[in-house]
Amino acid sequence: MANIQPITSTTHAAIKIKNNPHLLQSKNSHMTPVIIHEFATAAQEFPVVFIKDPDTGQFRAIALLGLNPNQNLFIKNGEWQAQYIPEALTIYPFVLSNDTNNNDSLLLCLDADSSLVNEQEGAALFDEKGQQMPWLAEKGEQLVSLVEKNQLTEMFIKALTDNDLLKPQTLTIQTPQGKDYSLNGLYVIDQQQLDQLDDPSYSVLRQRGFIAPIYASLMSMQRVKFLAAMQE
Amino acid sequence: MTQQQINQVLIVGGGTAGWLTAAKLAKHLNCQGTNSVQVTLVESPDIPTIGVGEGTWPTMRKTLAELGIAEADFINHCNASLKQGTKFVNWKEAPQQGISHHYYHLFSSVSDAAEFNLAPYWQLGDKSCSYAQAISAQYQLCELGLAPKNMLNKPFEGMQNYAYHLDAGKFAGLLKQFAIAKLGVKFVSANVTAVHLDPQGYIASVDIDHGDSLHADLFVDCSGFRSLLLGDALKVPFKNIQDVLLTDHAVAIQVPYDDPQQNIASYTTSTAQEAGWIWDIGLSNRRGTGYVYCAKYVDHATAEQTLRDYIGPAAEGLAARLIPMNCGYREQFWSKNCVAIGLSAAFVEPLEASAIFLIEASANMLCELFPRQRSLLPYVEQKFNQSFNFRWNKTIDFIKMHYFLSQRTEPFWLANKALVTVPESLLTVLAQWQYHPVSKYDFSHVFEPFPQESYQYVLHGMGFDQQLSYNASSFNQQTQADQYFEKTQKMSQYLVDKLPTNRALLNNVEQYPFQSV
Numbered sequence: 001m002a003n004i005q006p007i008t009s010t011t012h013a014a015i016k017i018k019n020n021p022h023l024l025q026s027k028n029s030h031m032t033p034v035i036i037h038e039f040a041t042a043a044q045e046f047p048v049v050f051i052k053d054p055d056t057g058q059f060r061a062i063a064l065l066g067l068n069p070n071q072n073l074f075i076k077n078g079e080w081q082a083q084y085i086p087e088a089l090t091i092y093p094f095v096l097s098n099d100t101n102n103n104d105s106l107l108l109c110l111d112a113d114s115s116l117v118n119e120q121e122g123a124a125l126f127d128e129k130g131q132q133m134p135w136l137a138e139k140g141e142q143l144v145s146l147v148e149k150n151q152l153t154e155m156f157i158k159a160l161t162d163n164d165l166l167k168p169q170t171l172t173i174q175t176p177q178g179k180d181y182s183l184n185g186l187y188v189i190d191q192q193q194l195d196q197l198d199d200p201s202y203s204v205l206r207q208r209g210f211i212a213p214i215y216a217s218l219m220s221m222q223r224v225k226f227l228a229a230m231q232e
Numbered sequence: 233m234t235q236q237q238i239n240q241v242l243i244v245g246g247g248t249a250g251w252l253t254a255a256k257l258a259k260h261l262n263c264q265g266t267n268s269v270q271v272t273l274v275e276s277p278d279i280p281t282i283g284v285g286e287g288t289w290p291t292m293r294k295t296l297a298e299l300g301i302a303e304a305d306f307i308n309h310c311n312a313s314l315k316q317g318t319k320f321v322n323w324k325e326a327p328q329q330g331i332s333h334h335y336y337h338l339f340s341s342v343s344d345a346a347e348f349n350l351a352p353y354w355q356l357g358d359k360s361c362s363y364a365q366a367i368s369a370q371y372q373l374c375e376l377g378l379a380p381k382n383m384l385n386k387p388f389e390g391m392q393n394y395a396y397h398l399d400a401g402k403f404a405g406l407l408k409q410f411a412i413a414k415l416g417v418k419f420v421s422a423n424v425t426a427v428h429l430d431p432q433g434y435i436a437s438v439d440i441d442h443g444d445s446l447h448a449d450l451f452v453d454c455s456g457f458r459s460l461l462l463g464d465a466l467k468v469p470f471k472n473i474q475d476v477l478l479t480d481h482a483v484a485i486q487v488p489y490d491d492p493q494q495n496i497a498s499y500t501t502s503t504a505q506e507a508g509w510i511w512d513i514g515l516s517n518r519r520g521t522g523y524v525y526c527a528k529y530v531d532h533a534t535a536e537q538t539l540r541d542y543i544g545p546a547a548e549g550l551a552a553r554l555i556p557m558n559c560g561y562r563e564q565f566w567s568k569n570c571v572a573i574g575l576s577a578a579f580v581e582p583l584e585a586s587a588i589f590l591i592e593a594s595a596n597m598l599c600e601l602f603p604r605q606r607s608l609l610p611y612v613e614q615k616f617n618q619s620f621n622f623r624w625n626k627t628i629d630f631i632k633m634h635y636f637l638s639q640r641t642e643p644f645w646l647a648n649k650a651l652v653t654v655p656e657s658l659l660t661v662l663a664q665w666q667y668h669p670v671s672k673y674d675f676s677h678v679f680e681p682f683p684q685e686s687y688q689y690v691l692h693g694m695g696f697d698q699q700l701s702y703n704a705s706s707f708n709q710q711t712q713a714d715q716y717f718e719k720t721q722k723m724s725q726y727l728v729d730k731l732p733t734n735r736a737l738l739n740n741v742e743q744y745p746f747q748s749v
Binding site for chain 1: 382383385740743744746747748749
C-alpha cells in the first residue's frame with residue numbers, strides 16, 4: 001500500500017530517491033495510464049486501449065503491458081524492454097495530492113513506502129540548507145503538466161463516448177504454445193461506428209485533433225499478438 | 233355521429249400516475265410525429281399530490297430506459313436509492329423476550345423457480361439458514377448494506393435485480409419536465425370544474441376554471457381518490473375492500489439523516505406493530521417512515537406515538553402527516569372512453585409497493601392496446617377491465633397472505649386471520665400449498681402481478697406449515713439442489729467483494745454517469 005506524504009524540508013531533509021531506469025514499480029502491473037499526447041508513440045509498442053475505473057466507472061486510457069493481471073511482459077530480468085516509457089511511469093514515486101487546508105491547491109507528495117525512497121542512495125530532495133533541489137522542482141512541474149494532459153485525455157474520452165465510439169472487447173489470445181488467454185474489461189475504438197460517423201461529428205473530432213489518437217489506438221490492436229508471442 | 237378517430241387524449245391529474253401515463257403514451261404514440269395522437273395533461277395548481285408511494289418494482293428500470301431518462305439523472309433528481317427487496321420484521325410473531333424475527337422478500341434468486349424449484353429441498357432440509365439466505369445472494373448484500381450494482385455496470389443493469397426507493401413528488405416533477413420538453417406532452421395548469429358527457433354517455437369535454445373547455449376523444453382519469461371522471465361523471469361504483477385489508481390510515485414522518493454519509497439500507501423495512509406495520513424507506517437525503525394501521529384497534533395519537541417510538545429520539549420536533557386510506561377499487565377501471573389509472577382506479581395498502589407498479593402496468597396496457605378508432609373502445613374496455621380486475625384481486629390476495637400467515641395474537645392480527653376476511657381464492661391456494669410446493673402452474677396468467685418466487689419468499693419466511701415429508705421420495709434431485717445452495721454462498725462471497733455500499737454508489741452517481749457500454 002502506498003503511504004502518501006506531502007514533501008517538506010523538515011520531514012524529508014535526508015531523503016534520497018534511487019535511480020529507477022527500469023520502472024520496477026510496474027513489474028506487477030499489466031497496464032499503465034497513457035495520455036492522449038503519447039498515443040502515437042505508445043501505440044508502436046503497446047496495445048493502447050480503455051478500461052473503466054473500478055470506483056467511478058469512467059473510462060481511462062491505458063497501455064496494455066501484459067495479458068494476465070499482475071504480469072508485465074516488458075520487464076525481463078529486472079530490465080525495461082520497450083523503447084518508449086509512458087510518462088506516468090517516469091514520475092514515480094511522486095504524486096500530487098489535494099491540500100486538505102486549501103482545496104484549490106495541490107501538494108507535491110511522495111510514496112514513503114516506495115523502495116526508491118531511502119537515505120543512502122540516489123538523488124537528494126533537498127540540499128544542506130534545506131533548499132529544494134532543482135530536479136525536484138522540475139518533477140513538480142512535470143506532474144502539474146501531466147494533470148493538464150490528463151484533463152485533455154478525459155475530454156478526448158468524452159468525445160469518444162459522446163459519439164458511441166467505444167465498445168467492449170474481450171481479448172482471446174493464443175500463445176505460440178497454443179494456450180488460450182481471455183482478458184475482459186477492455187474497451188476499444190469501434191471502427192464500424194467510426195466509419196458510419198456523420199460528417200459534422202467527424203469534422204469536430206478532426207478539428208480537435210482527435211483523429212490521429214483514434215487511429216493510433218485502432219492500429220495498436222496489432223500489438224496484441226506481439227504480447228502473446230512475448231509470453232513464455 | 234361523433235368523430236371516428238381518436239386523436240386527442242386528455243389526462244386529468246398529474247402526480248406519478250398522470251405524468252407516468254402521459255410520458256409513456258407520448259413516447260409510445262410518438263406524439264411529435266405527423267398525424268400522431270396529441271396528449272394533453274391538465275393538472276390543478278392547488279391540489280397537492282398524495283406522494284407517499286416511494287417504492288418501485290424492478291419494472292421501473294425498463295420504464296425509465298424506454299422513456300430515455302438517464303439512470304444517473306433519475307437517481308440524482310429523485311434522491312433515489314437502490315432497493316433489492318423487503319425485510320419483514322416481527323411479522324411472523326411479536327418479539328419474544330426482545331428477540332425479533334425477520335425474513336426477506338428479494339428480487340433475485342439463484343435458480344429460476346419455474347425451471348428448478350429449490351423450495352421443497354429447503355423445506356425438507358435442516359433449515360440451518362433461512363429460505364432467503366439459502367436461495368438468494370441478495371440476502372448477504374442486504375445484511376451488509378451493499379448496492380446491487382457498481383460503477384462498472386451499464387445504466388439500468390445490475391449484478392443482481394433491483395428496483396428503487398424514490399421521492400414521489402420529485403419523480404412526478406422529473407416526469408413532467410421530461411414529458412413536456414422531450415416527448416411533446418401539452419400541459420394545462422387549471423382546475424377541472426365540470427365534466428360533460430355526449431348523448432351516448434361518453435365524456436366529451438371538461439371545463440376548467442380559466443373559462444375554457446378541453447375536448448378530447450379519450451380521457452385518462454388520474455385525479456386521485458376523487459376519481460373525477462370515472463367515479464363522479466361516469467358513476468362507476470367503488471368497491472370497498474376494508475373487510476379484507478383492515479388497515480384504513482397511515483401516519484407518515486420524514487426523518488433526515490443525522491450524518492449525511494449514513495449508509496442507506498438497500499431494502500424496504502416493514503416492521504409489524506400491534507395494529508398494523510411501519511414502513512421504513514431510505515432515500516439519499518432522508519428516510520421516509522409511516523405507520524399503516526386500522527383505527528378500530530389503535531387511536532391516532534397512539535399510532536403516531538408508536539411511529540415516534542420506532543424512530544427514536546430523531547423523531548423529536550418532526551411533523552407527522554395523517555393520511556386516511558380508503559382501500560378498494562372501482563368496479564370498472566375503463567368505462568366508455570375513460571380509463572382510470574392510479575388512486576382513481578384503486579388503492580391497496582402499500583405493503584408490497586404495488587401502487588407505482590400497477591400504474592406502469594396500466595399505462596403499458598393502454599399504450600399497447602391504444603384504440604385509435606372509437607369503434608375499438610368496447611373491446612379494449614373489456615380486456616382492460618378483465619386484466620386489472622385479475623391483477624388487483626391477486627395483489628389483494630398476496631397482501632392478505634402476509635397477515636393471514638402471521639402468528640401474532642393482538643386483536644388486529646386475530647381479526648385479520650378470521651376466515652370471513654380471507655378471500656376464497658387465497659384459502660384455495662394455501663390449501664394446495666400445505667401439501668404441495670408452489671408451482672409455476674399455479675400462476676398460469678401471463679400478467680400475474682407477483683411471481684411464484686415472491687409467494688415462496690413470504691410463505692417460507694413466515695414459516696408456513698408445509699408438509700412435504702410424506703412425499704419426500706418425489707424430490708429426488710438433491711444433488712442439483714445442493715449445487716444451487718452452494719452456488720448461492722459462492723455468489724454471495726463474489727458479490728460482497730465486488731459491490732460498494734448503497735451510499736458509496738450514490739455518492740459516485742452524483743459525480744459520474746453510468747457508461748452505456
